[in-house]
Amino acid sequence: MKELNPFLITDYISTDYFCNRKIESERIISAIENGRNITLLSIRRLGKTGLIKHIFYKLNKKSKLRLLYIDILPTNNLKDFIKVLSDAIIKDEQKKSGNYLRKIAKLISGIKANLTFDEFSGIPKLELDYKNSYDAINSLSQIFSYFAEQKEKYIIAIDEFQQIISYPEKNIEALLRTNIQHQHKDNFIFSGSNKHLLTSIFSDYGRPFYQSADFLELKRLDISEYSQFIENHLTIRKQNIDIDLIKEVIQYLDCHTFYVQYFFNRLFELREKNITKETIEYLKHNILIEKEYIYYSYRNLVTSSQFQLLEAIAKEKSVKETTSHEFIGKYKLKQASSVNRSLKALLDKELVYFENLEYKVYDVFFSKWLEKL
Ligand SMILES: Nc1ncnc2c1ncn2[C@@H]1O[C@H](COP(=O)(O)OP(=O)(O)OP(=O)(O)O)[C@@H](O)[C@H]1O
Ligand SMILES: [Mg+2]
Incomplete structure (x- = not known):
């Protein structure tokens, strides 16, 4: 088998494949150790999930904490939430104790679940059948009672937390908050990429989660450290590259972690001994050529004015005032009100994001492709 490509683009393996994030890790671990919850936010694909896995990897080595990670992006209601959370509990128990079935029996009946086992893999599967919302609400408190009954401290990371806002149940925030509030020994990491939604959950006065967690906004990795990390991985695998060339690539990709990882994953795959500027x-x-068919299809997802605006933002790389005379004139856009409408649609579709008072195209490769049009 070929050796592992050190530039991971899907899962977390270990600290060796993870660049830095020392300060952020320490801040989160310290918050947890001092009994505070934390909200982790950043634009998409910058490394939130990676950072949570990284912290869990470190905590797992040195402590008796119980670590649960759930991604609630695919959940649509409270029942889905309960399913994902109870699946995580069962998986964790299965890993930790031989007699896990006896331990979770009360929980299973408490949440009115049916436990079956996959015929082939033997993996336990939960089925929930709730007649009404009361069943779900009651199950949620059963789960939190379960946490309270355990002697170990639980750290529960809920990724894509803003998803709860779209649940149809009324007062979902208050319901979760009440349950969470009573967990004196356990702590939570809430994470997500929708800054606007997340900050309003946690900082709007009068909302249930108001000031219930510290904020940590993840920024781009430091370019010098990131390039050093990349150079180390390449040179120990006998691929030589000039560090300035690495820095250039990182800058070209706006130091957006996923895109940088992806680029170097592909570069490593070529297994060149001496990597040149030509390579x-x-x-x-x-x-860009490989992704072109996707980019052309994006054209059908947006109106022609929206596409024109996307192209203009990409060509500028970042734009402060999308309705300035200069910008509108340069790219022959329609009047300001129409640009505003297009911008809103592009933000909603997550094709564009707003950061440090500037608009940018979200997908870095797409932006490079648009720039060339
Ligand atoms: N510090 C790091 N060093 C190396 N690779 C990293 C680092 N942080 C993240 N990555 C990699 O970058 C990619 C994107 O990171 P991740 O999925 O954690 O971002 P995210 O912010 O959770 O994105 P999304 O908002 O889309 O969920 C992943 O493939 C991850 O492995
Ligand atoms: Mg993520």
């Missing part, structure tokens, strides 16, 4: 240019070009 880099070749790869930049190839990646």
Whole structure:
């Protein structure tokens, strides 16, 4: 088998494949150790989930904490939430204790679940059948009672937390908050990419989660440290590259973690002994060509004015005032009100994001492709 590509783009393996985030890890761990919840936010694909896994990896080595990670992006209601959370509990118990079935029996009946086992893998599967919302609400408090009954401290990371806002149940925030509030020994990491929704959950006066967690906004990795990390991985695998060339690539990709990881994953795959500027240019070009069919299809997802605005933002790389005379004139856009409407649609579709008072195209490769049009 070929050796592992050190530039991971899906899962977390260990600290060796994870660049830095020392300060952020320490802050989160310290908050947890001092009994505070934390909200982790950043634009998409910058490394929130990776950071949670990284922290769990470190905590797992040194403590007796129980660590649960759930991603609630695919959940649509409280029942889904309960299913994902109870699945995580069962998986964790299965890992920790031999006699886990006896331990979770009360929980299973408390949440009115049916436990079956996958015929082939033997993996336990939960089925929930709730007649009404009261069943779900009651189950939620059963789960939290379960946490309270355990002697170990639980750290529960809820990724894509803003998803709860779209649940149809009334007062979902108050319901979760009440349950969470009573967990004196346990702590929570809430994470997500929708800054606007997350900050309003946690900082709007009068909302249930108001000031119930510290905020940590994840920024881009430090370019020097990131390039050093990349150089180390390449050189120990006998691929030589000039560090300035790495820095150039990182800058070209706006130091957006996923895109940088992806680029170097592809570069590593070429297994060149001496990586030159030509190889880099070749790869930049190839990646855009390969993704072109997706980018053309994006054209059908947006109106022509929206596409024109996307192209203009990409060509500028970042734009402060999308309705300035200069910008509108330069790219022959329609009047300001129409640009505003398009901008809102692009933000809603997560094709564009707003950061440090500037608008940028979210997908870095797409932005590079648009720039060339
Ligand atoms: N510090 C790091 N060092 C190396 N790779 C990283 C680092 N942080 C993240 N990555 C990698 O970058 C990619 C994107 O990170 P991740 O999925 O954690 O971002 P995210 O902010 O959770 O994105 P989303 O908002 O889409 O859920 C992943 O493939 C991850 O493995
Ligand atoms: Mg994530």
